[in-house]
Amino acid sequence: MALNRSNWRATAEAIAIPIVAILFALILFGIFCAFCGKNPLSIYGAIYSTAFGNWRTFQGTLLRAAPLMLTALCTALPARLGLMIIGNEGALVMGGIGATIAGLMLSYGSLLPNVDQVKNTLGLPSLTVQIGMALGGILFGGLWIAAVGALRHYRAVNETISSLLMNYIAIALLNHLVEGPMKDPASLNKPSSFPIPDAYQLSNISGTRIHYGLLYGLIACIISYFLIQHTTFGFAARTAGGNVKAARIAGLPVGKLTVIICFLAGSCAGLAGMVEVAAVQGQANGSLVAGYGYAGILVAFVARYNPLAAAIVAVLLGGIINSGGALQRTFNMPDATVLVFQGLVFIVVLYSESLYGRLKIFKEAEVKAPPPSAASTAVPV
């Protein structure tokens, strides 16, 4: 009985603190806007109506939420192992490259098809090509982050820094490929690869302008949730994340777990890159670097690394990103406004981390002698 109650309180705490944190970040953002001479209330109104106001604009929100769900998993999964990986942007870009290579090879048989090959595609069924593209994205993105995990385990290289550096390397590689070995001569102003034929691109869910990438994101979040919370593999990963020494003594293969989890994490972000190529851009180019990777880190943090919560937070943040354009048009604010808001949310949410277990409302009422000493020794005076 007592256990049930404290469970209930913990759940309430886990839901209430992030919501209050986001509301507080909204207030701070309002103050920031007021300092810039804009009316915060009308800005809130604009954000709400463009993000969630009606079905037509909400579709735009969902479109932006799809890659965010996938890139959030790239941070959320390794976090359960105690790793802080922020190579989401790089893995997304690598996934985009992998998907483009697979897509071009499967549709034309060449990365640089000549006129003949463009006219006579190989004629494979579109499902084959799409699965090939997805596998290409998963493989490239997965190996990219698996390398980070392997470096962490076998060479003790800090995973945060190495994954960040690899973001820049991936972007350089993308620029190199689309300006050199994979460049479509027809793309002058914006160097790009050859386009994936329209027939092979991801279609929209019928009656909407939402592509099937959203389903990929939702399914990946649900699978990840069950993998982490309800399988022996996930239990092993969480054990290793909680206490590496204990995991080693219990005989868990920590190195293998690290590399596999990192591969899964990277493959999610890689799949996001595939979705961007196969449904939005139609080809690989600089537009792949759109900041979904960095926003995905924020989603994972706010969701406290819970894959199901990440799906919901991704929709919220997708709405905010979606409203960025409206802020630019109606209020004449720079596009970095959304970045400032994201930073504020991040800072407030991090502060809220320190509140867990410290607020009286969420504490067990019946236990008269809770161990307050544990909390006070944690803070050196």
Add this chain to the structure above:
Amino acid sequence: MAAEALGWWGVPLGIMAGTLRGSAPFLFVSLGECLTEKSGKINLGLEGTLLTGAMSAYAVSYQLKDVVGPGLSPWIGVLVAGIAGMALGFIHAWLSQQPKVNDIAVGIAMIIFGSGIAFFFGKPFIKPQAPQLLTFDLGNWSSLPQVQSALKISPLFLLGLIIAPAMAWFFKSTRWGLFIRAVGDSPDAALAMGVSIKKVRMLCIIAGSFLAGIGGACLSLYYPGLWSETISSGQGLMAVALVIFARWNPIQCLWASLFFGGAQAIGPALQSVGIDQGRYLFNAAPYVLTLLIMIITCSPKKTLSGAPGALGTIN
């Protein structure tokens, strides 16, 4: 192009020139990070600090050029960049010392927030040309214009050359330096000495961010000498790796900065003699180099020599 007259000699000259020009921001950011890490905290957010510093220095230099003249206004810009860095440093220092808060996560938040602030307020300053810092022209003995332009030394770089040994001396021989090392190596010992861990870390992070802000000013007021949203491209992050490479020693930070500045200059130097193939790959050289250095220097068997003991622990 004038570079053709020099032929292939343009490559080493270009790399040398790029080293002298490009290492100043690395130097300031790595010294700032070194100071921060000596106190036992990591500041990954210096990337955001660098961008904010670059933007505020440029904006102030541009806005004040008619008020105080183009000679003085960049220097006020440098000062404002440092102060803007301190403001971001204060947020980082306060947040990263809350219980259960991970300083690396705070760093990521500060990258997003700092670059957001820099891009938000920097939008109007992308086009106009702001007055630049005057340079010391040490190359007037040569008739070659390349040599002359290579030896235009920034006063900020010279300032960095002075700060590096001064900081080494500060750590080694002063009372305050001892406090910082104690807080970073063994907080318990520092507590026993009667030193306030929170205060020391707060001051170190703020002072380190001040230096990083000035590093940003080097970017926008000396080389490349403009303000754009891609101006820093990860130099603040590389500082973290650079400090590991330099074994938390300010003097070695200086050598490491020169090394990284040189690596950064390879791409442009090759481009100046007409090698344009794969320029993006050459431009990625500093990142690849950083990664390689980390792979070589790190080891799962032992902790790195010179690493502050409390680094990476959460209070």
